[in-house]
Amino acid sequence: xxxxxxxxxPKIFRFIPLIILVLWISxxxxxxxxxxxxxxxxxxxxVDNSSQVKSSSRQYxxxxxxxxxxxxLEGNKKVRLIGVDTPExxxxxxxxxxxxxxxxxxxxxxxxxxxxxxxxxxxLQSEKVRLEYGDERKDDxxxxxxYVYFTMPEKEFFxxxxxxxxxxxxxxxxxxxxxxxxxxxxxxxxxFPFKYREEFIKIERVAREEGKGLWSESSE
Numbered sequence: 457x458x459x460x461x462x463x464x465x466p467k468i469f470r471f472i473p474l475i476i477l478v479l480w481i482s483x484x485x486x487x488x489x490x491x492x493x494x495x496x497x498x499x500x501x502x503v504d505n506s507s508q509v510k511s512s513s514r515q516y517x518x519x520x521x522x523x524x525x526x527x528x529l530e531g532n533k534k535v536r537l538i539g540v541d542t543p544e545x546x547x548x549x550x551x552x553x554x555x556x557x558x559x560x561x562x563x564x565x566x567x568x569x570x571x572x573x574x575x576x577x578x579x580l581q582s583e584k585v586r587l588e589y590g591d592e593r594k595d596d597x598x599x600x601x602x603y604v605y606f607t608m609p610e611k612e613f614f615x616x617x618x619x620x621x622x623x624x625x626x627x628x629x630x631x632x633x634x635x636x637x638x639x640x641x642x643x644x645x646x647x648f649p650f651k652y653r654e655e656f657i658k659i660e661r662v663a664r665e666e667g668k669g670l671w672s673e674s675s676e
Contacts, residue, residue, distance in 0.1 A: 511589070514586060514587075516529040516585050517529065518585060523544070523545050523572070524575065524576055524636065524642060525537045529585070533600055534598070534599045534600065535587065535599060535600045535601075536597075537602070537632065537636070538590050538601050538633060538650050539644060539645055539650045540642040540644065541643055541644075542569060542572035542641060543566070543568040544565060545566050545570050545572075545573055546566075568670050572642060572669075575617075579613075579617060580632070581616075585604050585605060585606045587603070587604060588602060588603040589603075590603075590651060603632075605632070607627050607629045608627060608628070608630070609623070609624070609627055611624060613628065617635070633652070634652070634655075634656070637656055637663060638662075638668075639663065639669050640667075640670050643660050
């Protein structure tokens with residue numbers, strides 16, 4: 457049957473393939489869904505139903521540290537850290553808005569932003585990271601919103617963050633978002649609710665009191 461002759465058939469006959477598909481799916485809808493799900497690529501995502509936070513076991517290679525709170529991962533995946541904000545190092549509307557809000561010179565803010573960026577680069581270097589997602593997966597700029605985790609021996613971690621504490625050689629997992637605030641290279645971004653909000657606020661208070669990172673007198 458030619459394509460032209462097909463369209464000459466009564467309309468009811470044109471929907472026969474669709475009707476057969478619907479009847480087939482209705483016999484075992486759950487099985488159909490499972491087959492579709494199995495055909496899709498999996499990222500091994502687990503869901504914590506109590507907090508609606510998703511955690512992925514997939515490891516990503518870091519392509520570039522864009523700034524202190526934004527990373528570019530393999531697969532052109534741009535990630536914005538949840539709950540933290542580092543000083544702007546690039547020209548932007550936010551840079552000038554922050555200058556007005558903090559009453560700091562634009563060049564000073566950019567310099568602090570560069571420090572935060574260097575801190576992340578020195579810390580992560582060639583490490584791979586995994587992601588934990590919040591309720592919102594994307595921001596208004598299309599960036600993936602996530603908590604970023606990496607694993608390394610405690611002793612190596614202290615060395616990279618220039619912490620005089622002694623540490624073991626046992627591997628330990630760290631959250632980059634928390635580390636940035638703990639060592640004074642970011643403040644807690646509390647404009648929106650998120651899982652670790654209260655914890656981040658407390659950590660920032662301690663970092664300020666101890667004059668760590670950007671809170672040190674030499675950085676003010």
